[in-house]
Amino acid sequence: MGALAVATGGIGYVQGGYVVALLTLALYALSLVARRRRLSRRLPSAGRTAPLSGPRDGA
């Protein structure tokens, strides 16, 4: 049963999984950075810590 699905459509599920995982992580990371930027702009003395560069997008 499994073998048939793997032979035909398996790769679609794989790609779907990668897209979902990486997209979710990337969006979450971006939202974190954006929220922190916005807040540190509003709270100036905290804005002095070095701007972070991180996984902006999950490739």
Add this chain to the structure above:
Amino acid sequence: MWRDALLVAGKDLRVEWRSRVGLNQVVPFALAVLLLFGLALGPDAARLRAATSGLFWVTVLLAALLGVQRSFALESADRAGDGLRLSGLDAGGIFVGKAAALGFQLLVLEAVLALVAALLYGTPLEGVGVLAASCVLATAGLAAVGTFYGALAAGTRVRETLLPLLFFPVVAPVLLAATKAWSAALGRSGGGGVGWLALLAVFAAAYVAIGTVAFGPLLEDS
């Protein structure tokens, strides 16, 4: 502590006896839910009989939620909770007392519901000993978790929506174990009844213990 618990439990039960909110609202609600399940699963007698234990316990869970909300609505009305806090009663005692009062009401409700479910779904009540034991143990767990989360959510503005979200996932094992114990007693699944009772006991013991210890700090906050 035990004396304090008795006092608080007595107070809650007296309030219930005078107001009859549980009797006039929660019990009819639970009966309505049983009827709705009957409608949803259709008139197929075999299917209803097979699902009796699960439907019964889901109904109890829903009613328990209402019970918890009622139990803490009592305290927030007229700032009665502040009085309770200032009374100098032991926090663990207050927890045990409120949980006991809630548990007692739930047990009465369960007795009524069990009879009605047996009638509605055409399930003869067999193995009454296991049925009763699982009711007592499961109710202890439900009342402990409910009282705990009730206090946690009580001070907040979103308690009506927050409480179910906190309460239901945590009591998932109670639902599972109590349902299986009932199924075993009613002859719907092979064996395992005693083991499920043990699981219910462990759950109840764990949460009564945690609640007794953690209730003090919670009460300070709300």
Add this chain to the structure above:
Amino acid sequence: MSVASHPVEAVALTGRALAPARGARIASACGLVGLVGVVLTVWLGLWVTPPDAYMGNLVRLLYIHPSMAWDAFLAYGVSFLASAAYLWPRTRDLRLDRVAGASAEAGVVFTGITLVTGSLWGRPTWGVWWTWDPLLTTTALLFVLYLGYLALRRLPGEPEVRARRSAIAALVAFIDVPIVYFSVSWWRSLHQGPTIQPGRSEVHGSMAWTLLLSFVAFSLVYVWMLAERYRLAGLQARDEVEGLADALAERRAEAGMSRAGEAS
């Protein structure tokens, strides 16, 4: 109770001492290495490694799914430890509360991904999107449990009150996990037996390396997420305490300077 002094003190620390340049640099280094690792994992996982003899191309999901699950449990573990440490009077500190919250949020993100990727694996393998496997069921309940925890954290209120309430709730939620797992696995074992073993195939060679790399890379991503969320929580706490008016006044006063620093 030191309600009056404590949060303010901790908040004042947050701006500089608690998010020192070194910590931020370590975090962003973790983030960068993690990002490179993730890119490598994807490249290796989708193009370089061979398909498995049994699972075919589906084995490629192995390079993201288990590491997500691992990250989720790691995050919940950190959250639990931080909550317990917060409740311990000697180590009580609002920073720990922020770590607990930050880690739980990361945990929820990873749990969500775990569930989705697991489901995508299950569909072609077992023919169903979902099965009542103990691990799956526990994970799903964890997801809901911690969504509740996050909802509780989001309530407004005194920082200390909220921190204690959340810490207690986190402990209570965490205790439930073994009970749930035990009861669900027992439930399954009583009924019937097609338990699922995802790791049926032998993993070796480039596949093993890719798997290992995925664990390292996503763990680093978790560390970065934790640090970033933690800093955000510190800022949010300051924002709550100081209020908009203060912030605006301060900003006007320091506008030129901080702008220059920030732009770089």
